[in-house]
Amino acid sequence: MQIIQFLAVCALAVGFGLPTLASTVLVERIDVRDLEMIDSVAEKYRGTPIDILISNAAIVADLTDPTPQVFGSLDYPLFAVFMETNVRGPLKIAEAFHDHVKMSEMNRIIMISSLSGSLGTGPTRLGGRVYYKTSKAALNMAMVTVARATAEDGIIVASLHPGGVKVEKLANFNVPGFMPPAESVGGMVDVIASLTPDQSGLFLDWKGRIQPW
Numbered sequence: 001m002q003i004i005q006f007l008a009v010c011a012l013a014v015g016f017g018l019p020t021l022a023s024t025v026l027v028e029r030i031d032v033r034d035l036e037m038i039d040s041v042a043e044k045y046r047g048t049p050i051d052i053l054i055s056n057a058a059i060v061a062d063l064t065d066p067t068p069q070v071f072g073s074l075d076y077p078l079f080a081v082f083m084e085t086n087v088r089g090p091l092k093i094a095e096a097f098h099d100h101v102k103m104s105e106m107n108r109i110i111m112i113s114s115l116s117g118s119l120g121t122g123p124t125r126l127g128g129r130v131y132y133k134t135s136k137a138a139l140n141m142a143m144v145t146v147a148r149a150t151a152e153d154g155i156i157v158a159s160l161h162p163g164g165v166k167v168e169k170l171a172n173f174n175v176p177g178f179m180p181p182a183e184s185v186g187g188m189v190d191v192i193a194s195l196t197p198d199q200s201g202l203f204l205d206w207k208g209r210i211q212p213w
C-alpha cells in the first residue's frame with residue numbers, strides 16, 4: 001500500500017497514524033509551481049500504485065501583513081503566485097498521478113483545503129485575504145470536477161479542511177481555539193481511511209463533517 005504526500009507536513013502524518021493505513025509512505029519534495037518537476041516525479045513512480053495521494057502545499061503569505069491581498073491595496077502579480085501554488089499545483093498533481101492512484105487498492109486523492117475558501121461561511125480569522133480565500137474556493141471547485149471526471153475509475157477525491165491548527169509558523173501568534181497538529185492530523189487520518197465512493201467530491205473537515213461550499 002502506498003501513500004504519497006507532498007511537503008514537510010508529511011512528517012506529522014507519519015507520526016500520527018498513516019503507517020496503520022499504509023505499509024509504505026513515499027515522501028517527495030516538489031515545487032508545486034513547477035509543472036515539469038511534478039511530471040518528473042510522476043514518471044519516476046510510473047507503474048507504482050499509490051493508494052492515498054495527499055496534496056498539502058499552499059501559501060497564505062505574510063501572516064503579519066495582509067495588505068498585498070486586501071482589496072484596495074492588491075498586489076496583482078502575487079495573485080498568480082497564489083493560484084499557481086494553491087490551485088494549479090494540486091490540480092496538476094491530481095492529473096499527473098491519476099494513473100498511479102487508479103491502479104491502487106484505496107484510490108484516494110486528498111486535497112488539503114480550507115474553510116477560508118467557503119462561500120457559505122462568514123469571515124474567518126484570515127479576514128480580507130482575498131487571494132488565499134479565492135484560491136481555496138477555486139481548489140474546491142477543481143476537486144469537485146476531478147471527482148466527477150475520475151468517478152468511473154473508482155477514485156475517491158476529497159477536499160479536507162484541517163481545522164485551525166497551531167502549526168510551527170503560528171508559534172508566535174495568539175490563535176485561540178487552534179488545535180495541535182496531532183489532533184488535526186489524527187482526525188484526518190480517520191476521515192481518509194473511512195471515505196467511501198459516494199463521498200467523492202465532498203468538502204469535509206478533520207472530523208468528517210460536511211463543510212459549506
Ligand SMILES: NC(=O)c1ccc[n+]([C@@H]2O[C@H](COP(=O)([O-])OP(=O)(O)OC[C@H]3O[C@@H](n4cnc5c(N)ncnc54)[C@H](OP(=O)(O)O)[C@@H]3O)[C@@H](O)[C@H]2O)c1
Nearest residue numbers: 007008030031032033056057058112113114163164165167
Ligand atoms: N494551519 C491552519 O490552521 C490551516 C487551516 C486551514 C487550512 N490549512 C491548510 O493546511 C495546509 C498546510 O498548511 P500549514 O498551516 O501547515 O502551513 P505551512 O506550515 O505554511 O505549510 C505549507 C506548506 O506548503 C509548502 N509550500 C508552499 N509553497 C510551496 C510550493 N510552491 N511547492 C511546494 N511546497 C510549497 C511549504 O513548504 P516550505 O515550508 O518549504 O515553504 C509548507 O511546507 C495548507 O493547504 C493550508 O491552506 C491550514
